[in-house]
Amino acid sequence: MRRPRTVHWHNPFSPFSPFSPFSQDRNRTPEGSPMSTAHPTRTGGDLVLESLAALGATTVFGLPGQHALGLFDALRRSALRYVGLRVENNAGFAADAHARVTGGVTPLLVSTGPGALMTLAALQESAAASAPVLGISSQIPAAGLGGGRKGYLHELRDQQASFRDVVKSVHTVRHASQIPSALADAWRSALEAPAGPVWVEIPQDVLLAPAGVPPVRALPADPRPLPPRPELIEAAAAALDAAERPVILAGGGVVRARAHAALRRLAEKLDAPVACTFGGKGAFPWEHPLSLRSWLEDRHTTDFLEQADVLLVVGSGLGELSSNYHTFHPRGHLIQIEADLGKLESNHHALGVHADAALALDALADTVTGRPRGTAADEARALLERVHARIDGQDLKTEQHVLAAVRDALPDDAPSFWDMTILGYWAWSAFDPREAPFHSAQGAGGLGYAFPAALGAAVADPARPVLAVSGDGGAMYSIAELATAAQYGLPVTWLIVDDGGYGILREYMTDTFGEATATELTRPDFAALAASFGVPAVRTTPDHLHDDLTTALTTPGPSVVVLPAVLRMFAPTHL
Incomplete structure (x- = not known):
């Protein structure tokens, strides 16, 4: 009888497999002595992290995978801080928020195929919000790139193609010596106005192979400035000076340009009222006499903007939300300052100024003659009175009370992150961010942004509490990150408004079709679930929300506050 043959299986993705770049040297020291399994001192993975440190990175987010093990192994030898999340998409949201808060590039490290594809929704939000995230993924071995199907685990026919329509630029490395330059190019691309996410792919064998080049000490990657053309500033200033109702x-x-001071200087010099888009909240002081705040879904505000004889739009493409669902039709002269060339005049004819907002606003403020203080503050106050009267006539006291409780409990300098939920929609229009950043996923509109984004912000500045606000539907997208919050002890308070389903979709469908479909959800006991992760949690009511949130926000580490409540949106006025 023939004896069965013994089969020795080799993991082709192990550093010590016959297919590994280390296989021929796995039993030799660098000096050639036999029977040593010493790992090479520096690999392509080390070169990646050296390059990131030279570019100015201090923290990386991500999640390991088999093709990316050479990169993650190098983290042991790097001074960079690594923060690992439980889902790649959430790691992308955390990197997004870290980049927004710090104003710099934040690296995101993931693996090939499924791991890389899981980041796409987060990268779409980063693209919409101009957040400079540097995505770095592994790839199949270099010999398998460039067409055909080699049958590698996680292989895609063209992984780059999945990202080209989302990120600003895609870079592929084929040899270790290309790593520093490729990362510097990507870093520069991420920062140049308009900022945004970029993508770099490095094959598995390049990450594992000996680096072959000296350690990276410095990498220049300064972005090119985007100043306005002088003749455009002169024309814009002349129009503003001649305007009766700018x-x-x-x-x-x-x-994003940190142009708050320049905006205020220009507005006060022109005596011009200022409205902020949802993404522009905080650009102008909420309580300033010239502030129109952010009631862009209110027809009174839309009419006010339309009636300006010169409307200066800065840092907005006048997209769907900023134009009250494209019902905004300016009657006067429009001036648009925009860093994204593709958005310039994309929705309305204007004097288009392709420039960074800070540089253009400074130039305008220096150039305009200005005017004495007139009736602009009275007109702004009258507009807000009309808006508030309309809202007060809709029996929405609970919603206003809840939002006020959140505002009063949150420290003035504490950042907040809002999911696509009814309370978040209220906050777009009615929340005063005061001294802190206000962020939501309204750029791309995906669910699950708030909590992982708040974790990223807390990593950037752990000395301040951070608030995340989600509905129960959105919370389930990122519930796994309670483990991340607990692991790193991050000071994030997560307010979950539990209305039993996708509340805003329930409203939309009921208003449109008479009843809602697929909006009702079975959900967990969020407080008990949080406690199972070791995260303190409490169920609250609208009347106790302020006190419970205050306690949570002033207690070190993560916490969860669950508010069972069915909230309603104010009536739309864009129809």
């Missing part, structure tokens, strides 16, 4: 609409580009 108005300014400030978008997210003002916030």
